[in-house]
Amino acid sequence: MASYLGLERNISYWTIPAALILALSPRVYWSRTSPGRKFFDPSNPRTFTARLDSADIDKKLRLQLQRSEAAVANAFETLGLYAAAVTAGNAAGLPAGTMNTLSLGYLASRVLYTWIYIWGQESRKMVPLRTVVWLVGMSFTMTLFIAASRSQ
Numbered sequence: 644m645a646s647y648l649g650l651e652r653n654i655s656y657w658t659i660p661a662a663l664i665l666a667l668s669p670r671v672y673w674s675r676t677s678p679g680r681k682f683f684d685p686s687n688p689r690t691f692t693a694r695l696d697s698a699d700i701d702k703k704l705r706l707q708l709q710r711s712e713a714a715v716a717n718a719f720e721t722l723g724l725y726a727a728a729v730t731a732g733n734a735a736g737l738p739a740g741t742m743n744t745l746s747l748g749y750l751a752s753r754v755l756y757t758w759i760y761i762w763g764q765e766s767r768k769m770v771p772l773r774t775v776v777w778l779v780g781m782s783f784t785m786t787l788f789i790a791a792s793r794s795q
Contacts, residue, residue: 655733655742658750659726665753666718669711669761679708707761714760718753721780725749728787735791745783745790752780 674683674691682694692712695705732742756776763769 651739653733653739653742655729655739655746658746659729661750662718662722662725662753665750665757666715666722669757670715673708673711677708678704679711682708703765706765710764711761714757717760717777718757721753721784725784728784728791731791732787735794737787737790737794741790742787745787749780749783752776752783756780 670688673679674685674688678700679691679695682698683691684694692709695708698705729742729746732745756773759769759773759776764773
């Protein structure tokens with residue numbers, strides 16, 4: 644299976660731009676293709692959530708739009724640490740299988756985290772799961788650092 648997917652080669656550096664695309668995807672979706680488009684000002688994007696506070700839209704939609712911006716912010720808060728971890732792992736010469744597993748695990752955790760943040764939190768039961776998924780993603784990142792330090 645790994646050879647079919649090309650995972651015998653180290654693809655971890657490619658997951659950094661993939662993580663960037665994942666980080667931006669909620670903003671692109673909500674600000675360009677949904678009702679949020681009316682409230683998004685590309686020349687001043689940081690006012691998006693403030694504009695939503697006074698918008699005459701359904702409360703459920705407003706909360707989804709605001710949570711999507713929060714998910715984007717969270718993704719960017721973790722992206723630098725993740726990129727540094729991938730760089731450290733590669734500099735330490737970690738095996739491709741280790742790098743790929745941890746890198747793809749981080750990406751999968753970010754996809755799940757974003758979905759839970761935007762859509763899953765409509766049920767209060769899902770709120771703690773968001774934290775668990777975030778911790779899993781960060782554990783992939785920290786494992787890269789730890790494995791890199793142990794290989795030296």
